[in-house]
Amino acid sequence: PPGRKVLIVYAHQEPKSLNGSLKRVAVEELSKQGCSVTVSDLYAMQFEPRATRNDIVDCLHNSEEFNYGVETWEAYKRGGLSSDLVEEQKKVQEADLLIFQFPLYWSSMPAIMKGWMDRVLVQGFAHEFPNCYDSGLLKNKLALFSFTTGGSKEMYANGGISGDIRYVLWPMQHGIMHFCGVKVLAPHICFAPEYVSEEKRKEMLIAWAQRLKTLWKEEPINCSPEWYFK
């Protein structure tokens, strides 16, 4: 609906890929609805995935023994985080919905996107004990993981050789988003696009556009072990 803000965190090297098309479809459809859409195109930004001392621009809280979690927490409080992180945090703060668009790499997100999680969601900004899970600092936001797989739907079925696809969603949806208080919408999964026809891939794009039309009416999933491991 008009006025809603969406951040798409996107990790694919190739604009012509299905991931690139899925990202474009989301920008188009959500813009058409009157949403304001921002894209963090991580490869194009050459986003830094490594969590290092460089993320703190000024002096360290404890220069004797570097502790990344403590240092970024302290730096956040005094405004001493590197500008690329501050930039991403602003985008997150303003967003009502975060969409993560990526190809599944090794049962998880590509390292460049994991680095976005590791570096952007610092303590003090996204969570601060005891403000985690339902009381995480990013509550009132929604997240949606939209990804492609190498393996087929059969491989990722319950009882399939790769295990239920929901198993790999636990660390991402519960371990990261739910921890920060973000409510999670059902994932959007395109299975094995490299092994289907051009026709089928087009259907995948249409299905995504269709889902986006009624996305704001969706209820979040119940992000507890039952959803993942029933």
Place this chain on the structure above:
Amino acid sequence: PPGRKVLIVYAHQEPKSLNGSLKRVAVEELSKQGCSVTVSDLYAMQFEPRATRNDIVDCLHNSEEFNYGVETWEAYKRGGLSSDLVEEQKKVQEADLLIFQFPLYWSSMPAIMKGWMDRVLVQGFAHEFPNCYDSGLLKNKLALFSFTTGGSKEMYANGGISGDIRYVLWPMQHGIMHFCGVKVLAPHICFAPEYVSEEKRKEMLIAWAQRLKTLWKEEPINCSPEWYFK
């Protein structure tokens, strides 16, 4: 035992950290046993986590549409992968045992280590359909995930707020190592070292050294859903 080769893939910024000590203990204990130990110290190496076109040194197989999986597979076959990857693949090839030592970041490994998985374990080298899972190309090797957590043992208990710690091991142990044919030893987990006494942290180091003394007699876990989600 004498002659066994071990690769420790290590991801912590601070040598004085518990992770740094756990790594040193492993190097010392395994060397004492006569093993030959190699360490990939990812932060010290400034290891590149991003999967990009730079990983292929020569021409692309298809320069019209970049596909990382296909390009690295093709480059592997013709010897066209970047030297940092070739270097890591040699270490993996020679190793009988891979130890991954890291702090758990967001229910998974730090991005710099995820990048090691994404970039080093290329098709043709680590797997090549149908050679995956029990027939993966790295069979006859062992892997062990050794990590520290922020959350306590109670939070990671079955029924705890963060869910059974085994849930987060599925993507790493089954999704990556088992997929490549590597047999997985039980993980080694130090819970919440930042919240315990110096005395307790010393006990953690001693316990790790003790375990390593009889490590070669251990049986791998049964890396199937039952182990993780029973």
